[in-house]
Amino acid sequence: MVNPTASGFTLERSNIPGVVLAGGRSSRMGRDKAGVALSGRTLLDRVIEQLSQQVISVAVNADTVPDRCDRPFIPDIIPGKAGPMAGIHAAMAHGARLPRVTHVVTVSVDSPFFPHDLVDWLAAAIDTPAKIAIATSEGRSHPVFGLWPVALANDLESWIATDEKRSVRDFLLRHDVAEVAFPLRPTRASLLDPFFNVNTPDDLAEAERWMKVLT
Numbered sequence: 073m074v075n076p077t078a079s080g081f082t083l084e085r086s087n088i089p090g091v092v093l094a095g096g097r098s099s100r101m102g103r104d105k106a107g108v109a110l111s112g113r114t115l116l117d118r119v120i121e122q123l124s125q126q127v128i129s130v131a132v133n134a135d136t137v138p139d140r141c142d143r144p145f146i147p148d149i150i151p152g153k154a155g156p157m158a159g160i161h162a163a164m165a166h167g168a169r170l171p172r173v174t175h176v177v178t179v180s181v182d183s184p185f186f187p188h189d190l191v192d193w194l195a196a197a198i199d200t201p202a203k204i205a206i207a208t209s210e211g212r213s214h215p216v217f218g219l220w221p222v223a224l225a226n227d228l229e230s231w232i233a234t235d236e237k238r239s240v241r242d243f244l245l246r247h248d249v250a251e252v253a254f255p256l257r258p259t260r261a262s263l264l265d266p267f268f269n270v271n272t273p274d275d276l277a278e279a280e281r282w283m284k285v286l287t
């Protein structure tokens with residue numbers, strides 16, 4: 073799909089790589105979230121499959137190599153305490169090395185129900201090469217689900233390199249950002265927030281309940 077805009081910039085939907093952010097400590101889960109099984113399949117496998125249908129390639133990013141992964145692995149380039157920002161930076165740097173790629177999409181390994189049309193809707197909001205698109209639901213932003221200009225990799229690296237404690241949200245304030253609202257997903261029970269994330273064993277139990285009522 074091509075997205076022509078008034079500014080003349082067209083984002084090639086067919087040339088967007090995807091990166092699954094799978095790093096971090098998983099301290100609330102107590103074990104690596106990527107390898108946690110939901111209805112018999114790991115969160116990492118579920119998220120990879122879901123993303124594969126929306127992008128030209130899928131790579132997995134983390135600060136340390138995951139146990140089992142048959143996709144290209146992208147390590148964090150900036151070690152330390154940057155958390156998801158380090159993953160977003162590594163994803164941008166990865167995209168910058170690929171031919172004709174202007175934007176890279178990131179998703180979180182702990183959100184197995186993210187929308188099937190995530191990339192289409194984020195891409196539709198990009199009307200300049202420097203624009204970032206971020207998912208929202210229920211009025212809350214989910215910056216880990218973003219479409220990022222690869223040209224901002226150096227800017228993000230400088231931002232992380234400062235000593236101050238900074239968040240993804242702080243970084244977004246410096247840039248042109250489109251917030252894209254996604255609807256709740258109907259199920260046979262109630263409405264599911266597609267960005268529901270599995271951080272704790274209780275969340276995992278809740279995710280299993282959602283699996284039983286998905287249509």
Ligand SMILES: Nc1nc2c(ncn2[C@@H]2O[C@H](COP(=O)(O)OP(=O)(O)OP(=O)(O)O)[C@@H](O)[C@H]2O)c(=O)[nH]1
Binds near residue numbers: 094095100154158179
């Ligand atoms: N590459 C990378 N990704 C990270 C890092 N920290 C967190 N993430 C990813 O960012 C997303 C949100 O992570 P959080 O739930 O905030 O942090 P977490 O470390 O996974 O879990 P907690 O320790 O329980 O907070 C997930 O996709 C994580 O895999 C990091 O240092 N590097």
